[in-house]
Amino acid sequence: MLDIPLWKRVVIWGLVALGLMLALPNLFYERVEAHNDAVQAIEQQGATPERLTAAESWPDWMPSGLVNLGLDLRGGAHLLAEVHLEDVYADRLDGFWPEVRDALRDEREVVGTIRRQPSPGSELRVQISRAEGMPRALEVVRDLARPIVSLTGVGGSDIAVAGQGDELVVTLSEDEQRATDERTLRQSLEIIRRRVDEVGTREPTIQRQGDDRILIQVPGIGSAEELKNLIGTTARLTFHPVVGRTGDPDAPVEGRNVVHPSMDEPGTYYILEPSPVVSGEELVDAQPSFDQNGRPAVSFRFNPQGARRFGDYTAENIGSPFAIVLDEEVISAPVIQSHIPGGSGIITGQFTVEESTQLAVLLRAGALPAEMTFLEERTIGPELGQDSIDAGRIAALVALGAVLLFMALSYGLFGIIADVALLLNIALIFGVLSAIGATLTLPGIAGIVLTIGMAVDANVLVFERIREEMKSARGPARAIQLGYERALSAIIDANLTTFLIAAILFILGSGPVRGFAVTLAIGLITSVFTAVYVTRVIIVMWFERRRPRTLEV
Template identity: 45%
Template sequence: MLVIPRWKLWTILGICFFGMVFAMPNLLSPERLQTMPSWLKNTVNLGLELRGGSYLQLEVDLKEVAKEYLSNLLDETRLNLRKQQIGYTNLVVESKGTASPSLTFLLRNPDDAEQATKVLRAIDSGLTVSVENAKVTAILSEQMLEHRNRSIIEQSIEVVRRRVDESGTKEPIIQRQGADRIVVQLPGIEDPAEVKKLIGRTAKMTFRLVDSATPPVVGAPGSMPYKSAPLGTEYLEEVSHEGQVRYLAVKKQVMVSGESLIDAQATFSHTGQPAVSLKFNSVGARKFADMSAQNIKKQFAIVLDDKIISAPVFQDIIPDGNGQISGHFTVKEANELSLLLRAGALPAPLKVIEERTVGPSLGADSIHDGKIGTVVAFILVSIFMFLCYGTFGFFADIALIFNLILLFAGLSLLQATLTLPGIAGIALTIGMAVDANVLIYERIKEEIRAGIRPLAAVDAGYKRAVTTIIDSNLTTLIGAAVLFEFGTGPIRGFAVTLALGILISLFTALSLTRLIIVLWARRQKVLALPL
């Protein structure tokens, strides 16, 4: 019997009503949208090619991270080899060509090869050690390298996202591409120079002690001193705004890491100069307090990206662990530095390998062409359905209208980004939306030809066609899921639009058109179906 329970009736009508409500903000002007309640301000975001903006492709220098990791093992390796009385020379980290960085040294006595291998594996179990002609080579194992690289890429994406969000850029798209690349799309940003500057800086900050026994060396910017630093120290350039550059011998041991920072804000020092205030977590605060207590009247260096931005002297104990950097900043530089420190340090250097800008006029043309294509598709499909199925085709056209309304409501609620492939997905959805109605109507015709009464034929048509409809749409839904999982950028946008359109078309075909037919049949008391 063709009956729809009251709860199902109100559910269908409720979904259609709220679909219209949540789709409505897409028709409002930006000024009018600001006056709407916060829960009703969600609209479909326009992608880069529709809104215009900038596209950046970044390469993560994973090799540099591996090199730095092995470099941190040099002192420990040197110490343990001496403890075991293993003679060696030329302990260095090599990084040539495309090969993975390696820690190498030459054994004075080749018979110490096995013992040296044990020493290295005791230092780090993730090392793969090989010995050839008294030369010991240690590299990160493939499993460890893969795990670290994956973690570095994920961390880099998160840091880039925080930096872009902090800069005020709206609706950015940031995602991984390939093994070592990150794609950043910035809709609405036509000049990405400032954002690129923020993204590219590593912003790795450390607090280290200055070797007071080694006098500073005056040199030219960017040229390291010719003389070698004492064991356990390195020469780092001190940032200077007076044109004079000097290099301080800084101990390699990191006393406090920037990872302990929980907040950084631009402020002003007691002299009225722009500065950056720092706030550490409990662990960092304790380390900073201990560092200050043990080094009263001693100089320490605040190092950012291997450059000293300030080298003050501990005048007293800093018990709360909070500090302030006043390194001859401008207000803009203080704001940028505080933003970078709040967002966190990049685990690896980033290099821009591709950059392009899409003008808003191109996006406007794409939106116009997309609208025309969608409207033409809708009109042609509607005419086809009406000519083939008459009144029932008109019912399918009504469901098609709600299909588009619900699709935009869903995209708005998901805050999805609409791209050119997404528009293609909408056009495709229009054709697929009536596919289920065609299957149902053809099944109803078969039931009528078999001599079944009109209303019973409608009921049987829906019941017997539902399995075929679900199967055909499920296979397309699987394809959309695969595209979303393995695709990137616009491909994912197409997959989202297609999947959402499939689910909505199932609702409109199996529930909404059936409701319309039931209400029409009861009102007209039909004896024959206009099919």
């Protein structure tokens, strides 16, 4: 009656062995971590004697996955940033102006001369000299509208056009503003993630909060200021025609031309045309390098569209200065000496090697679509993280010791078997966390401690049921069989409801709440496995060997 087929025993012990193998690297955390870092560095940058030595510190045939430590355990930096979504509206309308200008020029006989007027960033105002031509102007500009493309489909118009006297007013439609906000947040998240990944940090948390905020937590980084320097700048690179130079930052300019300071020449300001010829969005690569004089520089390369526009402009403007602008500062303003057809070039300036490397990282990762304001910043030192680990370890050991002692005193040999299953359960939790690359936080440790207390509930139900069956004058074998069968429904009900709560916490929660939910859910699954299957196999193997006439449960 207690017979368990051989294949079931092999599967159960095979899963236990696999879990122990996956959990084993966490006992040698620093060695395995150094091995993983060395392997990654060899793949990306090549082998060195130091890297090879570190890579050989852990066998290649062994699992090398680790439970990643969260910000509160490893230490690191925490930032909460607000994205200025309105900046994107102004950029969109600035980019739309050349289309409006060209379209209205074709209707000059009807609308007369056209001139862009000063306006807030959320509007594009165009004055026409013939007010009677406003209906035709509205019709022409409305024809430039495009359908809105968003995650929910395609529909609506991206612009709203209205006439006010002799002025034509173009704004983004409400639907387009919502779609733009969504794209801006998604693009900002991806660019921040790429910039953080460039410096090789482990398991950062980068996620959206609310309508216009982004949470950034990076374990292992030195300080919040260092993280801000990495992601805080927009790294917006543009290339503009130069109108003139001046020493007055408030010099009057004609039309909508702009004044930017020089990065290399303090006190020098460049008057530039506002619309760039090409921008950093068309860059496909940027690498630190050196110029012909051996000074640090950054080489870049455009995509085919940007290369064509860059080449056409240089061919038509040989002998004219050309400004390279980074975040509203002129890095360099060289004179175009010849046609540059390949779409590649080099940015020179007063860089150090570190600055040129950092600039290349920012350009390669892409420009943030809008500026960010940091509302909250926090640096968590590694000492505080170690204190959290120590406190969590003490809590887990105290809980584990109390449960082990209670089970052994309450159920004798069967309690000791339950204790063995509990220890295997903890190992399996770490094995699963390592396999999925999960991040362990302080609330996650709380989830593990809670799992330790809950893990023996299933065994208590089984053992109490076995006691009841023994009182019914059934034999030991039949009592064990019925104990497991009749307690199973109660075990599943209790753990399923808790698992549903963990799933809801994971779906609706964020950050630490999710960490707690993950460890709790994994602990529930492994505890049911060890309590129902592992303990049953051990008890059956013991029963087959001893054949007792009665059970002391």
